[in-house]
Amino acid sequence: MARVVVDVMLKPEILDPQGQAVQRALPRLGFEGVTDVRQGKRFELEVAGPVDESVLARVREMAETFLANTVIEDFHVHVEEEAIR
Amino acid sequence: MARVVVDVMLKPEILDPQGQAVQRALPRLGFEGVTDVRQGKRFELEVAGPVDESVLARVREMAETFLANTVIEDFHVHVEEEAIR
Numbered sequence: 001m002a003r004v005v006v007d008v009m010l011k012p013e014i015l016d017p018q019g020q021a022v023q024r025a026l027p028r029l030g031f032e033g034v035t036d037v038r039q040g041k042r043f044e045l046e047v048a049g050p051v052d053e054s055v056l057a058r059v060r061e062m063a064e065t066f067l068a069n070t071v072i073e074d075f076h077v078h079v080e081e082e083a084i085r
Numbered sequence: 086m087a088r089v090v091v092d093v094m095l096k097p098e099i100l101d102p103q104g105q106a107v108q109r110a111l112p113r114l115g116f117e118g119v120t121d122v123r124q125g126k127r128f129e130l131e132v133a134g135p136v137d138e139s140v141l142a143r144v145r146e147m148a149e150t151f152l153a154n155t156v157i158e159d160f161h162v163h164v165e166e167e168a169i170r
Binding site: 007008009019025026029033036039043044045046062 | 110116118119121125127128130132133152
């Protein structure tokens with residue numbers, strides 16, 4: 001069992017109103033020094049068996065066709081051991 | 086300028102309907118072998134100046150008080166060079 005993570009973020013040229021709302025709120029909460037905030041999605045996929053290149057290719061396919069809207073979003077796939085649990 | 090990433094995921098014991106919906110859809114799209122899917126949020130914060138321990142502590146504070154609902158969510162803070170752009 002391994003965990004494959006797919007990070008999906010809006011493309012840089014796409015306006016990110018959620019990220020901007022967070023960025024505007026931070027100084028009001030006393031947090032200075034953050035010049036930009038982007039908000040996206042993180043998918044953690046538990047995959048049966050070892051993760052080889054063919055499994056990663058399949059996950060990229062899932063991201064391309066289903067998890068990300070590639071017209072406005074970029075995605076990044078990577079293998080991760082047990083992280084946040 | 087550095088990028089600090091805050092990953093926010095539901096705690097393991099919390100039901101994740103979005104993740105379940107994705108997991109149920111994958112076999113219908115021809116993707117087998119994914120035993121669990123969890124969906125969360127990813128924040129990319131561009132921080133002015135070098136990222137030292139005090140900056141990371143401040144970002145953890147932002148996550149604790151604002152970016153995550155720590156009653157139902159866990160968060161993980163890490164420094165990341167230019168990744169998805």
